[in-house]
Amino acid sequence: FFKNPNADRIGFFFLPVNSFFSKKKVRKYVLSCVFPQKPLYGEVSVSSLHSGGEAFFSCLTGYQLQGSSVRTCLNASTPYWSGKESHCLAACGGLISNITVGRIVSPGFPSNYSNNLTCHWLLEAPEGQRIHIHFEKVALAEDDDRLLIKNGNNFDAAALYDSYKVEYLPNEGLLSMSRHLFAEMTTDATGTSTAFAAGHCYEPFVKYGNLTSSDHTWAVGAVVEFACDTGYTLEQGSITIECIDSNNPQWNETEPACRAVCSGEVTDSAGLVLSPNWPEAYEKGQDCIWGIHVEEDKRIMVDIQVLKIGNKDLLTFYDGDDLTAKVLGQYGGSKSRFKLYTSTADLTIQFQSDPATNVYGYGNGFKVHFFEVSRNDTCPELPEISNGWKSSSHPELVQGSVVTYQCYPGYQVVGVELRMCQWDLTWSGDLPSCEKVLSCADPGKVEHSRRVLSGPHFTVKSTIQYICNKGFTLSGNSLLTCFNRGSMGPKWSQKLPRCLRT
Known part of the structure; x- marks a missing residue:
């Protein structure tokens, strides 16, 4: 049949x-x-x-x-x-010519690459075209394993990417200046990994963010949703990707990137503002503005945790919703942690980097936390002091108010008598005290005379005798004695005499 x-x-x-x-x-x-x-x-x-x-x-x-x-x-x-x-x-190197689209994977992928490898790839676009590389994944085993991307057709060309020198992948990818790119991967004698770029649905990754998935084996049909850490914004790619195509498993969209961006509007009750590209170095000549807005009956507390910018760069905080508002503070260079408080429900932050700034490197920039707080346009109530009292220049302790401390008779103020409610709703100075007076005050000198003291201090029972100069006659008592007047404290027995010309 x-x-x-x-x-x-x-x-x-x-x-x-x-x-x-x-x-x-x-x-x-x-x-x-x-x-x-x-x-x-x-x-x-x-x-x-x-x-x-x-x-x-x-x-x-x-x-x-x-x-x-x-x-x-x-x-x-x-x-x-x-x-x-x-x-x-997945071979160790090779010539890929006349390319319009493609992918490079590490030797042996998806298994680990081998030790002691040196692999070279030469990518060549059609005449008159350039090459754009997007990194899907880089996971090198050790610091001694290295991936280099060169802007040319040989090893001597200028480097566009060097895994030795950077801890992050360029989110925007790499763009050649000509039709060629040269890639080199070297591995040492120990340690292996799956290295870079997968040819199927590899395990997705997002730096400065997190992901959730319906299937952590990343099989066809798996859906992954991405979110960024506080202070970062989702850029490039999609917030959701799906593993598709059973014949050639691949993600239907590019993995997104989370970046600290220049400028933005924030309406959260708490959050984080980071210098552009944090924790990597920010760029020259930037002018970034962030607007932060909370409920109308609330205020904003600003906690500047890191400030390390160039001396000619400026970070300015405005107490309002635009750049015409009152300036809370303007800073350049480095400064230890400090806090600011707004008097409105809006805060504007402006960062300007000098076109010739020389501050580069990991961790240079700023890190600003903010929190919604209860409305408070006044300084906190100041405490009373023993043996004295206080008085205020205003019924409410608003900014600019002055509180004056005074002491009962027989006591004197030790410290600063006046304290002011400052712009950040804190009080100037420290709390004074009233201490018992144990001596008389210096009564002063009499013109055209000299005085004789019984001791170096004006304690109770001490005396001062005034003697007029030649040609002058004393009017009043020449001898003053320090007496204790009870609740009134120590006082002199007489008023100062005078020396009159004879």
Whole structure:
């Protein structure tokens, strides 16, 4: 019997043998090749399974074919495919010419790469075009493993990316200046990883953010949703991606990137404002403005945790919703942690970096936390003091109010008598005290005289005698004695005399 070779099952002829045999036997003749096995990370298509038919082999993006790309079905009692079985491997380097789109994966991906490798890839775009690289994933095992991307067609070209020198991937990717890019990967004698760029649905990653997924095996159909850490904004790519295409598993969108951006509007009750590109260095010549808005009956407390900018760069805080509002503070250079408070429900932050700034490197910039707080346009009530009292210049302790401390008779103020409610709603100075007076005050000198003291201090029972100069006559008592007047404290016995010209 015979069935169509194009049906679900391969057709066969069953032939009876001739009469020369004393017993009837049956032989089976196969007239077609079995369908060739698809290589791992590759594809296969067939023109025909019959003798003379061809099988065409190809690899998924990022993999290279090992073996023949075309195999022929050869005629025999059992037809077979010519040549050796084809394989798809992530090779160590190679020339990729006339490219319009593609992918590079680390040697052996998705398995770990080997030790002691030096791999070179030369990417060449069509004449008159340039190459843009987007990093899908980089995970090198050790500090001694290195990935270099050069802006040219050889190792001596200028580096666009060096994993030794940067801890982050450029979110915007890399753009060549010519039609060539040169990539080198080197590994040391110990430690391996899956390195860079996956050819299928690799484990997604977002720096300065987090992700949730319906399937952490990243199988086809897995959906991943991304979110950024506080202070960062989702850029590039989609907030949600899905693993698609069972034949060539891949994410339907590019992984997003979380970046600290220049400028923004914030309406959260608490949050974080970071210098552009934090914790990496900000760029020259930037002018960034952030607006922070809370409920109308609330105010904003600003906690400047890190401030390390150039001396000619400026970070300014405005007590309102635009740059015409009162300036809370303006800062440049480095400053230890401090706090500010607004008197309105709005805060505007402006950062201006000098076009010639020389502040570069990890951790240079600023980190500003903000929190919604209860409305409070007054300073806190000041405490009373023993043996004294206080008085205020205003019924409410608003900014600019002055509180004066005074002491009861027999006591004197020690410290600052006046305290002012400052712009940040804190009091100037420290709390004074009233201490008992144990001596008389210096009564002063009398013109045209000299005085004789009984001791160095004006304690109780001490005396001062005034003697007029020649040509002057004393008017009043010449001797003053310090007496204790009870609740009134120590006082002098007499008023100061006078020396009159005779």
